[in-house]
Amino acid sequence: MNFPILSAVTFLPLIGSIFILLIRDSSEKAINNTKYVAIFTSFANFFLAIFLWFCFDTSTADFQFIENKQWVRGYFNFRFGIDGISILFILLTTFITPLCILSVINSVKERVKEFLIALLVMETLMIGVFCSLDLVLFYLFFEGGLIPMFLIIGIWGGPRRVYSAFKFFLFTLLGSVLLLIAVISIYWITGTTDITQLLEIKIPKEYQYLLWLAFFSSFAVKLPMWPVHTWLPDAHVEAPTAGSVILAAILLKMAGYGFIRFSIGLFPVASDFFTPLIFLLSIIAIVYTSLVALMQEDIKKLIAYSSVAHMGFVTVGIFTLTKQGLEGSIIQMISHGLISAALFLCVGVVYDRIHSRMISSYGGLAHITPKYAVMFMIFTLAAVGLPGTSGFVGEILILMGAFQKNILVAVLASSGVIFSAAYMLWLYKRVFFGKINNNELKKIYDLNKTEIFILSSLAFLTLFFGFYPDPLFRTIDISVSELIKNYEMNLAFYLTEAAK
């Protein structure tokens, strides 16, 4: 196929945002037009991505739909391509963005146009991350995402938005700098930044450790792992709903994707060497942040901390390097993308109505807003990892993989399952059950049609993949097998080399 479908998926939102930019009028009609353009481009992009999935060949682990253009002559190229792992993230991104746009249109009142532009640009950058087959290109997309996010938090955020935006920027910048240095040194060592070539080249062992650490520092901040997670709760709390959704659903997943694609693919020896470190930090993340989540008074903060715990599962799964663990991690990321997005949207619903995120200002909502209560319940249970939701499939596979690698890690990580039940159900109880004590709640109204559409489509997928995750498994199956095979081959190669 000659049609550059990946570029189309990636840059369609950008084109949409340019169109919006061109609408220079502040009349109601013009604003409506911007909304339609945004909705149209994002949904069109989603269907384009579905079409991409449809054309995707699940019987090979090679990169597909490859596009190669000269960019900086003789140095690096503009290279796109996807495999079974990246396509799922593209689908997730193109699915979540339209929902975000709908929620923005539904609830944001100020500077809607600019917000929509930021979201569309964000989408392009995020999809670019998952398509890139060149390290420099990857770096540009990966770090470029910082800017729209920084703006979204800083402009449409809550009262402490500037502090949070800077904290977010400071943390992630720390990682970026190191990542950039690592990218440059890889070019210096191997003479290429083409990922397909890099996966073939065996980077000398002595370089691997430092390079791995540089990549790790960037991914660990983004993921986020303990102890560099503290920017996340603040960013979430201050970010507007759509910002939180993008952040939790997709931005965090870029780091997980980075671990799978680069840390494991490029530096097998170092990955093997640092696995205990990853396990240690992940276990701390799971137990520590679960306990912190338990004591939160702010709904958004609670969900933010729970995200950290859930991403802790992901890193455990990735570095078990077993089929179950890796597939579990990917599914967990997709599922967490759906669930955390839904939970933040749910918080946004009540925040729009009475402008409070404090758990204590709610209570007894089940009486007044039954539909909302049902939706929130579904996502609560999915976050708890109840069988029949997609959360279960990911978690159980990760733990299964971990058990094969290290029983202690599996046992400690499993304890997170108890804690998640505790903090989520306690949250639910305090928000929805009991008597109505806050008079302001009396004027709260149930979900409107847009909200029902957004939340029920997320709920549908959460349950669908809980009962029938086969489409996901089929897509990633070969790619993950190949990844593990390569990893083991590389590791064996380095070992025999060391023996000589």
Add this chain to the structure above:
Amino acid sequence: MEYAIVFLPLIGAIVSGFFGKITGDRFSEIFTSFLVSISTILSFVVFYFVVVQGYANNITIYSWITSGDLKVNWSIKIDALSSTMLVVVGIVSSLVHIYSIGYMVHDDCKTRFMSYLSLFTFAMLTLVTSDNFFQLFFGWEGVGLCSYLLIGFWYKKPSANAAAIKAFIVNRVGDFGFALGIFLIFYYFGTVNYSEVFAQIPFIVGKQINFLGIETNVITLICLLLFIGCMGKSAQIFLHTWLPDAMEGPTPVSALIHAATMVTAGVFLVVRCSPIFEYSQFALNFVCIVGMTTAFITATIALVQNDIKRIIAYSTCSQLGYMFFAAGIGAYHVAMFHLFTHAFFKALLFLGSGSVIHSFKNEQDIRLMGGVWKKIPYTWILMLIGTLALTGFPFLSGYYSKDAIIEFAYLKNSTIGFYVVFIGILTAIFTSIYSWRLFFKTFHGKYSNEKIIIENIHESPMIMLAPLILLAVGAIGSGYLFKDLFIGYGSSGEFWRNSILFLNPIINDHPPIWIILITPLLIMISIPISYYLFLKDKKILTKFVQSHKQVYEFLLNKWYFDELYDFIFVKPIKRLGLIFWKHGDIKTIDQFGPDGFAKLVKFFSNKAVQFQNGYIYHYAFVMLVGFSILLTYLILI
């Protein structure tokens, strides 16, 4: 047909849950009850085929999870064990559905209630018909979810919400062990399907594993981990605290979930995994000891409680203990038989007490009842049947199953067997005493409720009594009728076939006559004694309580389990969470991380700013210093 059995309740749940508002209360009540009843009738048909023809089937619906070696299907497995469970679940569930129509008549959320009940039935059916550990886990947590939803059904009541969360989390602790058990199974066998796992078990006998630094036998470890799950679900000692609290839910729920079906899932699992448990004497002994401890401790607590439902709840724990120690001595079929009979009489007792509570306008304290047996004669006689069956009065259902356990234990002729006999008989006496205490205090003596005048006490409507009558028939006859099928001579070959594995042949000797007679005799003697103590001459008891105040308090406070857990787990965990948050995140990571960094930069930039003050002599001075340093450096080199 198998599809219909499992999925009809799900359809009911979905229709009633999502379209209840449109279709109306009455429709959803009848619709769900009808579908569950159909499913029950079909279960009977299946059960009949299993009994008569030895029918067995294993249907694969579709593939659920496929990841590397792990292949899990949604499935329906029919054999003797699952068909027995289908019948138990079906009967109780359909009767509870019908009963609820009457019981919930004053409630606003009938459709939601019926939907939850049907959803529970569906989850329970998937649990028992599973052919692998994953689907079992699905059902296992699914019933836990429904239990959570139904306990907290009256969500305006804070105590109900607390109880619901407690039930879910305590069960999660059990599930944690259960999940680890499944991981271990997969680790060793590379599969989670029963048949494949069971086939490989004999080959790993004697294999050791290092589990968290402890060297143990693999099979024993698998059994113990799975059993932790059973302890949670079946409310065995240490994880039993949620069950009495679960009585906050509506009474039909207590009958269905917390007496007859869900709580017996643990027993079902042990029996289902008999091919694993049989190979670990240690695990069997552990099951036995946990069962005995639970049976005894919860029976002692039941002696002094005052809430009618809590007494029956503790009694349930205690009876589940019986089932476990029956399984622990290798008498899985007797455990299943007791599970079967227990479902009838315990559901009867719960629904009967529901009828009492309904008559008393939601009063549950037996100290505020009494003397109403003439007012509610049907309930009275039904409760009488239930009580007799529970205590094991001759020729009612409890008699056959409970005595069979004690006899089997005796014939085992081992130390643990004799312990079982001793605890079994002792607990039987306690059971008898607390049951009669409940019965006499509720129906006889002086009427002692000041809020409701006795004239206002009315019998419950027919729609509530009819299911009770059917259950009463079961409570009377199920023991006698099914004795031969379940535990009779050769039942293991003819009925159970390969659904239960008996490594050692079952002993079919006759125990000495005294062991057969002792329990019924003691139980019959205890009736007049309780009558005397609780009705005729209450002073003896009052005096006894006063002289043994501490023991009484100890029992009344349920051995202080809740307080202990609060002290050991709940409070420290909350405190730890606060410390991690306030001191870990805010005071350490942020202070030394971004904030510290920002401060550092600010500090240096402030210092740097001071240099640029515009005074030429400052600049000259700095230049001079710099120049001299440079000079020194050059000279030294």
